[in-house]
Amino acid sequence: RSLLPNKQNNKKYDIHVNGASQLAGPFAYNFNAGIKRNHYKYLEGMPGSYSQNNLYLNGLLKHELDDERIDNINLGIELDNYTYSGSSTFEGFFSATLNPYTDIIFEKAQIHIGAFVNILSDNGSMFAIAPDLEVEFPINKKISLYTTIKGGRTAGTFEAMENVTPYWINIVEKPAYTIADATIGARFAHKSLAANVFTGYTYTKDDLLNYSVDVVDRFDDSFEVISAIGQENTSKIFIGANATYDYAGWLKLFANTRYNYWKCDKKEWIGTKPEFELNLNAESRIFKHILINLAYNFATYGNDQPSKNKNELNLRAGCNFMKRFGVFVEGNNLLNQEYVKYAGYYEQGVNILIGASAKF
Numbered sequence: 001r002s003l004l005p006n007k008q009n010n011k012k013y014d015i016h017v018n019g020a021s022q023l024a025g026p027f028a029y030n031f032n033a034g035i036k037r038n039h040y041k042y043l044e045g046m047p048g049s050y051s052q053n054n055l056y057l058n059g060l061l062k063h064e065l066d067d068e069r070i071d072n073i074n075l076g077i078e079l080d081n082y083t084y085s086g087s088s089t090f091e092g093f094f095s096a097t098l099n100p101y102t103d104i105i106f107e108k109a110q111i112h113i114g115a116f117v118n119i120l121s122d123n124g125s126m127f128a129i130a131p132d133l134e135v136e137f138p139i140n141k142k143i144s145l146y147t148t149i150k151g152g153r154t155a156g157t158f159e160a161m162e163n164v165t166p167y168w169i170n171i172v173e174k175p176a177y178t179i180a181d182a183t184i185g186a187r188f189a190h191k192s193l194a195a196n197v198f199t200g201y202t203y204t205k206d207d208l209l210n211y212s213v214d215v216v217d218r219f220d221d222s223f224e225v226i227s228a229i230g231q232e233n234t235s236k237i238f239i240g241a242n243a244t245y246d247y248a249g250w251l252k253l254f255a256n257t258r259y260n261y262w263k264c265d266k267k268e269w270i271g272t273k274p275e276f277e278l279n280l281n282a283e284s285r286i287f288k289h290i291l292i293n294l295a296y297n298f299a300t301y302g303n304d305q306p307s308k309n310k311n312e313l314n315l316r317a318g319c320n321f322m323k324r325f326g327v328f329v330e331g332n333n334l335l336n337q338e339y340v341k342y343a344g345y346y347e348q349g350v351n352i353l354i355g356a357s358a359k360f
Contacts, residue, residue: 011039016056031059038158050086052158071103074114082157089171093122095155101132110136116152124175128153131180147184153177154208165210165342167227174231177205195243207234209269212344225344230269237261240277254281262302272343274299274310289320301340311337312347326357 016034021027034056041049058078065072076099083092101114114132130151138144154160156173185198213226240258247253256279264270278298285291292315299310313335318328330353341347 009041013037026064028062028064029059031057033057033059040158050084052090053083053085054157055081055083069104069106071105073100073102075100080155082155090158090173091122093120093155095120097152099132108137110138116150118153120153120155120175123156123173124153128175128177130178142188142190144187145185146187148182150181151178160208161229164208164229165227165345167342167345168210168229172208172229172231174206176208176231179203179205192246193243194245195241197241199237199239201235201237203233203235205233206231207264209234209264209266210272210343211266211269212271227342227344230266232264232266232269234262234264234270234273236263236273250285252283254283255279271301272340273301275302276300290317291320292317308337308339310339310341311335312339324359327355328357329354 014034014036016032018030018032020030036052036054036056038052038054039049040051056079059076061075061077063073076097078095078097078099080095081092082090082095084090096119098117099114100117101112104111104113112132112134116130116132118128118130120126130153131149133150134146134148136144136146154176156175160176161168161172181200181202183198183200185196185200188195209230209232211228211230213228238258238260240256242254242256245253256277258277260273260275260277262270262273262275276299278296280296281293282295283291283293295314295316297310297312297314301309312333315331315334316328318326320326332351332353333347334350336349338346338349
């Protein structure tokens with residue numbers, strides 16, 4: 001049994017405006033500003049309804065330099081103000097993330113160096129900083145070696161919890177902080193083929209994790225399944241490879257495989273974290289306005305995860321006409337496989353989605 005009410009629904013709105021500099025010169029900018037409103041009704045564990053409002057601005061300031069090695073100086077900006085209304089128990093807060101960086105070109109190396117600086121007005125520590133580093137060493141015109149070290153903080157918002165599971169019941173507001181996400185690898189490119197092999201290590205403090213809890217009914221010993229969210233430090237060692245192939249623009253193929261070795265003090269909390277992953281994708285534009293996409297996703301889970309392996313086939317076909325309008329149809333989980341995507345809840349079987357789009 002599930003604690004989810006049978007009338008759960010939500011409405012999402014996003015109104016925004018984009019802008020960018022047009023004049024030539026040493027300075028340039030672009031921005032995206034708007035407001036998002038997410039209205040939720042009959043949520044699990046929350047009576048009535050509530051809304052999350054997000055006023056946001058993100059953009060980039062760029063200053064080009066007349067220098068042989070330092071190409072430019074950049075400042076990425078993300079500003080978010082969150083407010084909540086209705087029966088929500090979330091507290092509103094402000095988040096600012098700055099990403100100053102520059103690109104340096106040497107004879108045998110290219111270096112991207114910067115940092116992610118985050119400030120929160122509430123819901124966690126006020127200040128956090130993480131690296132933004134990438135170094136690439138070209139071996140020849142086809143092969144290059146590279147290493148990256150990234151990081152950053154994810155604020156404890158409703159969206160962050162929804163990305164982990166839409167069936168949560170407990171509220172977590174502390175931000176998750178990836179202290180280091182380090183990768184080393186090699187890239188290969190030749191004509192229409194590009195490939196990448198890599199390995200690395202990630203450490204996240206207070207990672208958002210999804211696990212299931214079985215609650216025994218004291219009257220008839222039946223169970224209620226709760227999809228819970230908790231926070232615990234996690235680390236993983238990973239190795240993988242991916243490749244893309246573009247045939248004359250009308251057929252694009254993509255393949256990705258990856259193995260993750262997870263560690264966490266609460267092993268049962270990482271049951272929905274995939275160990276082995278395989279993703280295959282084919283996209284074809286048979287006619288000028290018709291695009292077809294076929295995707296296959298496979299994953300295995302360890303760490304006492306009770307679900308079966310993920311074995312999913314999806315198909316999407318879309319048609320654009322009159323430049324501004326389009327229609328599409330999606331077939332998801334066409335193999336009708338049963339697996340747990342969110343802890344305690346099996347993914348639905350074959351499902352079809354039909355829709356339309358318009359751009360003005």
